[in-house]
Amino acid sequence: MGILEGKNILVTGVTHKTSIAYQVAKIAQEEGATVIVSNFGRALSLTNRVVKALDPVPPVIELNVTDEQALAALPDVLRANGFDTIDGVVHSIAFANPETALGxxxxxxxxxxxxxxxxxxxxxxxxxxxxxxxxxxxxxxxVGLSFDGRISWPTYDWMGVAKAALESTSRYLARYLGPEGVRCNIIAAGPLDTIAKKAIPGSNTFNDVWDDRAPLGWDLQDAVPTAKGVVALLSDWFPKTTGEMIHVDGGVHSMGA
Structure with missing residues (x-):
């Protein structure tokens, strides 16, 4: 029996096999979860193609998280796809204009x-x-995904500010929803060669940092360690952990130099 046996999990932002969200969906299924995935706009066609490699192929829904009507309709959409309850939500959504807000x-x-x-x-x-x-x-x-917004990074700019806000938002959700049995946590991942990373001007500068400073080593092509961290937080194995940010970065966050 897997650690997510019997759980219904919504995974947002599945775009490509290199994405953290894809690996989360894959491992969550292997651990017994029923998964539904979402994306939006042009990325939706990528999602529909990539999920065909999953077994079983999960339902795909279109969800624009900036559209209030779409959010209001989400419970009915989920019910229509067989989700009467939700046990886990994975937030893998981010955007910043690469021409002005990054680089x-x-x-x-x-x-x-x-x-x-x-x-x-x-x-x-x-x-x-x-x-x-x-x-x-x-x-x-x-569970949300971040790139450690506690500190500044070269080229990351306003996305770094947005990630800091994401981390703080998670802590406030933990405060207000904890009494209702809702845990809210963040995984801070090291750099991975995803579509999102490639859209950041100068993002390859992170590669040398992790090559030099990760005591456990770091594979830019391997999203599985990060995805396993997400799945662990989705499980019942962290029943009293909330408002936390857990680093899955090979240890770079703890190294001074």
């Missing part, structure tokens, strides 16, 4: 682009959680 132009980014990044990458953790809440079971785990 070193931090001081000149217009507010409109900052606002978009915060709404899509940070506020959506709260809006998605609350949209799913009508279907929550008695023991729910919400």
């Amino acid at each position: 070193g132009g931090f001081l000149t980014t217009p507010w409109e682009d900052v606002a978009t990044s915060l709404k899509v990458s940070s506020y959506s953790l709260a809006s998605l959680t609350m949209a799913c809440k009508p279907l929550f079971s008695d023991d729910v785990s919400v």
Whole structure:
């Protein structure tokens, strides 16, 4: 019996086999979960193709987390796809304009682009959680994905600010939803060669940092360790852990130099 046996899990942001979300969906199924995945817009066609490699092939729904009507309709959409309850939500959603909000132009980014990044990458953790809440079971785990927003990173700019806001949002969700049996945590991953990373100008500068400083080593092509961290938090093995950020980065976060 797997550690997610009998659980219903919503995994957002599945786009490619290299994505953390894809590996989460795959491992969650292997651990006994029933999975449904979501994406939005042009990425939806990628999702529909990549999930065909999963067994069983999970339902795919379209969800724009910035659309209030889509969020309001989400419980009915999930019910229509066989989800009467939800035991876990994986937030793997982020966006920042690579031309203005990433790549070193931090001081000149217009507010409109900052606002978009915060709404899509940070506020959506709260809006998605609350949209799913009508279907929550008695023991729910919400897990978001970050790239350690406690510190500044070269080229990451306003996405770094958005990730810091995401991490703080998770802590406040933990505060307000904990009494209802909802755990909210963050996994801070090391850099992975995903579509999202490749969209960040200059993101290859992270590679040398992890090559030099990860005491456990780090494989840019392997999202499985990060996905296992997410799945562990979705399980019942962390029953009293909430408001936490767990690093899956080969140990870089703890090294001074």
